[in-house]
Amino acid sequence: MELTRRELVAAFLGSAVAASACRKSGPRERVPGAVVDQAVELGHRLRGGPLPRADVVEPVEVLVVGAGVAGLSAAWRLASAGVRGVRVLELEAEPGGTSRSGRNAISAYPWGAHYLPAPLEDRGPVVRLLREMGAVTDVDDTGRPRFEESLLIHEPEERFFYRGHWYEGLYLHAGASVEDLEELRRFEARMNGFASARDAKGRRAFAVPSGLSSDDAEWTALDALSMAAWMEREGFRSARLKWVVDYACRDDFGTTAEHVSAWAGIWYFTARQDGNGERSEGYLSWPEGNGRLVRQLVSALPNGAVEGNVLVHTVEPVEGGCRVDALEAGSGKPRAFLARQVVLACPRFIAAHVVAPWRRERPAWLSGFTYGPWVVANLTLSSPPRSRGFPLAWDNVFYESRSLGYVVATHQTLRQDEQGPTVLTWYLPMDGADVKAEREKALSASYADWEALVMADMRPAHPGISGQAQRLEVQRWGHAMVRPTPGFMWGQAKQAAGESLGSSLHFAHSDLGGMGLFEEANWFGVRAAERVLAELGRREVSWL
Amino acid sequence: MNKTLLYITVIVIATCGLIYELVVGALASYLLGDSVTQFSTVIGGYLFAMGIGSYLSRYIERGVAQRFVEVELAVALLGGICAPVLFLTFTLTDLFQVALYGSVIAIGALVGMEIPLLLRILKDQVKFKDLISQVLSLDYVGALAASVAFPLLLVPKLGLVRTSLLFGVLNAAVALWSTWLLAPLLGNPLRLRVKAVGLTVLLLAGFVMGDRLTTFYEDQLYADDVVHASSSPYQRIILTRGKRGFSLFLNGNLQFASLDEYRYHESLVHPAMVRAGKVENVLILGGGDGLAAREVLRYPEVRSVTLVDLDPMITGLATNYGELAKLNRHAMTDPRMRVVNGDAMQFLTEGGAQYDVVVVDFPDPNNFALGKLYTTGFYKLLKKRIAPDGVAVVQSTSPLFARRSFWCVEKTLRAAGFWTEPYHALVPSFGEWGYVLIAHEPPARHRPLPEGLLFLDDATMASLTQFPPDMGPLPVEVNRLNNQVLVHYYEAEWQRWN
Numbered sequence A: 001m002e003l004t005r006r007e008l009v010a011a012f013l014g015s016a017v018a019a020s021a022c023r024k025s026g027p028r029e030r031v032p033g034a035v036v037d038q039a040v041e042l043g044h045r046l047r048g049g050p051l052p053r054a055d056v057v058e059p060v061e062v063l064v065v066g067a068g069v070a071g072l073s074a075a076w077r078l079a080s081a082g083v084r085g086v087r088v089l090e091l092e093a094e095p096g097g098t099s100r101s102g103r104n105a106i107s108a109y110p111w112g113a114h115y116l117p118a119p120l121e122d123r124g125p126v127v128r129l130l131r132e133m134g135a136v137t138d139v140d141d142t143g144r145p146r147f148e149e150s151l152l153i154h155e156p157e158e159r160f161f162y163r164g165h166w167y168e169g170l171y172l173h174a175g176a177s178v179e180d181l182e183e184l185r186r187f188e189a190r191m192n193g194f195a196s197a198r199d200a201k202g203r204r205a206f207a208v209p210s211g212l213s214s215d216d217a218e219w220t221a222l223d224a225l226s227m228a229a230w231m232e233r234e235g236f237r238s239a240r241l242k243w244v245v246d247y248a249c250r251d252d253f254g255t256t257a258e259h260v261s262a263w264a265g266i267w268y269f270t271a272r273q274d275g276n277g278e279r280s281e282g283y284l285s286w287p288e289g290n291g292r293l294v295r296q297l298v299s300a301l302p303n304g305a306v307e308g309n310v311l312v313h314t315v316e317p318v319e320g321g322c323r324v325d326a327l328e329a330g331s332g333k334p335r336a337f338l339a340r341q342v343v344l345a346c347p348r349f350i351a352a353h354v355v356a357p358w359r360r361e362r363p364a365w366l367s368g369f370t371y372g373p374w375v376v377a378n379l380t381l382s383s384p385p386r387s388r389g390f391p392l393a394w395d396n397v398f399y400e401s402r403s404l405g406y407v408v409a410t411h412q413t414l415r416q417d418e419q420g421p422t423v424l425t426w427y428l429p430m431d432g433a434d435v436k437a438e439r440e441k442a443l444s445a446s447y448a449d450w451e452a453l454v455m456a457d458m459r460p461a462h463p464g465i466s467g468q469a470q471r472l473e474v475q476r477w478g479h480a481m482v483r484p485t486p487g488f489m490w491g492q493a494k495q496a497a498g499e500s501l502g503s504s505l506h507f508a509h510s511d512l513g514g515m516g517l518f519e520e521a522n523w524f525g526v527r528a529a530e531r532v533l534a535e536l537g538r539r540e541v542s543w544l
Numbered sequence B: 001m002n003k004t005l006l007y008i009t010v011i012v013i014a015t016c017g018l019i020y021e022l023v024v025g026a027l028a029s030y031l032l033g034d035s036v037t038q039f040s041t042v043i044g045g046y047l048f049a050m051g052i053g054s055y056l057s058r059y060i061e062r063g064v065a066q067r068f069v070e071v072e073l074a075v076a077l078l079g080g081i082c083a084p085v086l087f088l089t090f091t092l093t094d095l096f097q098v099a100l101y102g103s104v105i106a107i108g109a110l111v112g113m114e115i116p117l118l119l120r121i122l123k124d125q126v127k128f129k130d131l132i133s134q135v136l137s138l139d140y141v142g143a144l145a146a147s148v149a150f151p152l153l154l155v156p157k158l159g160l161v162r163t164s165l166l167f168g169v170l171n172a173a174v175a176l177w178s179t180w181l182l183a184p185l186l187g188n189p190l191r192l193r194v195k196a197v198g199l200t201v202l203l204l205a206g207f208v209m210g211d212r213l214t215t216f217y218e219d220q221l222y223a224d225d226v227v228h229a230s231s232s233p234y235q236r237i238i239l240t241r242g243k244r245g246f247s248l249f250l251n252g253n254l255q256f257a258s259l260d261e262y263r264y265h266e267s268l269v270h271p272a273m274v275r276a277g278k279v280e281n282v283l284i285l286g287g288g289d290g291l292a293a294r295e296v297l298r299y300p301e302v303r304s305v306t307l308v309d310l311d312p313m314i315t316g317l318a319t320n321y322g323e324l325a326k327l328n329r330h331a332m333t334d335p336r337m338r339v340v341n342g343d344a345m346q347f348l349t350e351g352g353a354q355y356d357v358v359v360v361d362f363p364d365p366n367n368f369a370l371g372k373l374y375t376t377g378f379y380k381l382l383k384k385r386i387a388p389d390g391v392a393v394v395q396s397t398s399p400l401f402a403r404r405s406f407w408c409v410e411k412t413l414r415a416a417g418f419w420t421e422p423y424h425a426l427v428p429s430f431g432e433w434g435y436v437l438i439a440h441e442p443p444a445r446h447r448p449l450p451e452g453l454l455f456l457d458d459a460t461m462a463s464l465t466q467f468p469p470d471m472g473p474l475p476v477e478v479n480r481l482n483n484q485v486l487v488h489y490y491e492a493e494w495q496r497w498n
């Protein structure tokens, strides 16, 4: 089907963007660039017929499949316990998964995850990792860790573009009525209440990682309805407030408040603050986004522990461990391993094809997991974008677009002169309810389409940006992150999926937590590693 | 139709038309120098554009009265705002010439349409020979009034900005009363009236606030001659010569006036120099005009001065522009000087040698990019580059006009781990100005003040650390990269004085 430019923009970014972009459109030069992912190819190979198997079997002590944050965290935990012979196999050339990053002559930039909320408490594996990288300076009197100032996101942190003008923050104050502001205050008070709520055992109602939250029905009952339904039920009807909540859901979970569990939606506003509305020290970020954390994890492993370009297609529990079959991505050469212990750190939708027993009998809970697609584009500019109103911030949001706007990769660079070239990372969560249709839509668009979309999103807010744009690269994530749909966070599927298979196959991935976040991926990675340690008969104090 | 009123209209129109011409001409010759050429090209261009306007008026076929009022409104707007807009264009951009001739052509053409249109409106009411003689003679009367009032009354009393706004208001008023005068000929006078009232209010507001604009431009610029103007990628650079001697403006903000800059620079440099253990290696961050360097170089023990300034255009001027080089006593070509055109923050992050004295002389924190240079993040980098017995000084805006900002800088320096000694000095062209002396440990006095200072002696220096109650400390927050409170303090405080 051929769409006109305007229809294309309306279909992906909404009619408001289509209207304002097309009003301003004149002839312009196309920005050179490319789609850089191979999203489609992989799925085909896994779902295709039987794959060749190698005759030579390499023995391994512990094999980790997938060098995303979860897999690398598992390897990091094992390395620090002194386990030798840990190998990590990754199908991409580079480690990092959805926290991968890139770099060009101007800056490093993220391809996916770009920030980490600074932890509130001085415990758990995330703080440990941050300490290892020298990001924690000290701990204050209340026991809160403090972080290296240059790593916390510098002011101005966020702004949004609304009808011709940029405004500070994320709440549209201009023109807000008394009722709007009253609702905002009431909402904040409710969230502060949830944030300070504790159960009889002293657990937070909403904790990081989500698995440490209280399982009291008082709060878990919220999982049954959507965030939008909860807002309606509680009488939160202000359009401005709804926008903020919807934005939050799209930003963290990749879908709208209608399709996010109210428990997860509330978690977003509460788990990372202390109940006084204080959201910890802020966010930690780096030019390459969470790629910096990936690099830290990798640096803790022995050289050569991570092997890229290897697609694992079968994991079969056998006597004394698991047999793992793989293909080398380039040559197609088969590889086989016999591992005493395996951590399978890939998402459920892939595990379903890889775990041999599941391939024979598909577990029922599998259909409980849904993954939404995202598209990320990195746009290199010869100079910072010009704009009217509040100045360029780290996070720059288009109020009326279905994209999330963009993050500025050079924002955290310590320099006085901010007039130099930069890279903007643009995010589009494909947030519709029908993930399959959304995926097809995302994959059907060509580079020319994406170029038109990104520029249509940018131009109304940034006069002259076409002339500054030097290169655009587009990454489509077909199954970018798991969605915490209503009922999922405290449902059966998530619970069942986390169980190990026998004594040698353990699972890790952010999807087991129901939310695609660094803290979840890291926690499940460490948990899987500690199960491995137990199986290997190591006595270790848990990091969890 | 009331003829007397119509004739008054003609006089006002004629006066306004000439006034705009004079405003633009005066502005051009003042800002670009070479007044004969500027003045005559502007006048010539304007007259030519009037001719074009008169010619074009023939293409207006219907609704002549309606068009006439619209032309009046357009003239009122363009003429009214021409002076402030041109001033701004000059101070902030490189496009002054374009804006200048653009306004000349646009205003001239519109003014050129006025009389032909009016004659056509009146042709059925008045006999042709009377019409021509009356309208044209009144046109010349108006012109005379304008040319007498302009130099004798308007420029001295109101200045260029407010003159242009005032005549814009008069022009808009003409448009407004013509909607009654010509009511029978107008299709929909109400809409025109609304526009005319809106415009009048707008220009009046501009006129009232013009006071501020006038102080800004005329006090600082207009009284003086512009002797140099250029644009770098970072800023608009203007040098003027006049009453207060020689002045440098960056993006329209005064950096120094030669009349009293010695007060600022002596106070900036010497308290640090006399307290440092050694003064062999000195670092200056900012200060591309070379005036702080001049003070540093008074000490014979100084072996090297590294000056880091972003803008090669400024350091180039300080080196090569005769008068400025004279003022900084050729500091930039002193063999001990090393000029680095680079990013001060990057320079500090790169690490390297420590300095005995560091002079931090950045522009005030009026935006986030500059605000970064006043954070604990920046000061921690700075701390690593100061020798154990070294001393540094930070220009910290005015403790009187921006009291909270000043104490915020001071507190931020303490939060970064420095010992601090805040002080201030009166620099008439700036007002009360503040500095903070910093060191790892409280420094002792190590050397005498050099000979030949105009402002500082030991007794004066000792008095600078006294703060009267209206400049005393206030509770403030620490300025960090992730809060940038200083930019908010600063903006709120200076707004009260501007």
Ligand SMILES: Cc1cc2nc3c(=O)[nH]c(=O)nc-3n(C[C@H](O)[C@H](O)[C@H](O)COP(=O)(O)OP(=O)(O)OC[C@H]3O[C@@H](n4cnc5c(N)ncnc54)[C@H](O)[C@@H]3O)c2cc1C
Pocket: A065, A066, A067, A068, A069, A070, A071, A089, A090, A091, A092, A095, A096, A097, A098, A099, A111, A112, A113, A114, A115, A116, A290, A310, A311, A312, A313, A345, A346, A347, A350, A354, A374, A375, A376, A427, A477, A480, A481, A508, A509, A510, A511, A516, A517, A518, A519, A521
């Ligand atoms: C666009 C986008 C923005 C995001 N922004 C943020 C953010 O700002 N902050 C945040 O905390 N989180 C963010 N996230 C969530 C992010 O996914 C998590 O932070 C984290 O990176 C998830 O790690 P993971 O290990 O669970 O999963 P993945 O990143 O999915 O890692 C799985 C790895 O396994 C590999 N793999 C899969 N199958 C196989 C196989 N068969 N053989 C070999 N290898 C295989 C994959 O290639 C991948 O490297 C974002 C995600 C996306 C997509």
